[in-house]
Amino acid sequence: MTRKARAIGLISGGLDSTLALAMVKAQGVEVKAINFYTGFCITETQRRKGGRPDGSVPRNEALRAAADVEVDVEYVDISGREYLDMLVSPRYGYGKNANPCVDCRVFMMRKAKEIMEREGADFVFTGEVLGQRPKSQRRDTLRVVERDSGLDGRLLRPLSAKLLKPTIPEQEGLLDRSKLGDISGRSRHPQMAMAEALGIADWPQPAGGCCYLTDESFARKFFDVLRAREAAGEERRIEPDDVVLLSTGRHFRLSPKAKLVIGRSEVENALLDNYLEGRARVEAQGVAGPVALVEGVPTWEERQLASRIVARYGKGKDLPQVEVEWREDGEAERYPVAPFDDEDALEKMRV
């Protein structure tokens, strides 16, 4: 070893990134952990909606990992316009759902490079494992991420390092390559053995799967918004409000120019009430029922249809008629409607 090295570790709080933190720190490297906030974390959203059904609040695993390994941790918000535009036009395409994992990693590594340079660190590392994910963690895509981020030779994957080309800090003697890992593939047994050896006893189960973009139901809504905006002659883009609304409520596509979102719980109803700007608020009157929002420019018939669907999800669903209030731009109208009762037609509209 020569001088003491400094490194930036990207952590999600899962087992792999916790191990990577512990491995690099164990080599005497001064480590700073970074957790990127994208707005698409399922656990964060669960917390925003009041926690789990049993009342417990999911813990923040990135904080837990940094605390367990005793390294400084910083959150970096990357959820802005640049990130949203990347999601809509990923150079390397999508995974199974709306997850442009390769582009997302390139984006994050570029930010990590900026942090590395600002902090005077020698390298960046992640918990990625060669061959663990079908697209984003193949040997060729790991290399693409390293190249496109500008981190050539300074991006270490400690868990698989012995299977990859030596990085600059290894070549300079800042890291002992013999103490790095040679893990590949989807099995988690080697990581569990390594965790035991490093004294790490606590990690989230199941591993991974924290990103809404990898969720099938979320992806349907994500692409529906893009398609509808294109069909309506608008720019194909995702807005910051969409990030919250796509993970909230039941969604029904009334037409390319109009969509209905209905709250599924008191917490979601309250959340929808924070997103009224530019949308109509629809709610049944005189009977308990959900809060709903209508986005876009509905026709008269679509206003009636949306009102009937909202009535169907309230306590008045079996009544012959329910009065539904439609409030927008400070003005309110009331429509007496029959609750919608054609379940097949409803399913066809569901996004």
Added chain:
Amino acid sequence: MNATLPAPDRTLDTSGKLCPFPIVETAKAVRALAPGAVLLVIATDPGIAQDMPMWCRATRNEHLATFKEGAAWKSYVRRAPREEGQP
């Protein structure tokens, strides 16, 4: 339980902000404090009760207490003594 807590040198109100922003703002506020000074964080995100002790453990600041008072949570943090090389 709070009679023994020190008077804060600074109070940070994060009410209405959700995970991870109460911690993001805490980190910024603690960096601006003198070593040994105390920050009181007010939060409405219930996750603060778990997050603050873990953040303090990770960053080696001292977690004095976190408790619910009315609708909000209060968290007391003392900035760690200055370490060699720190600003």
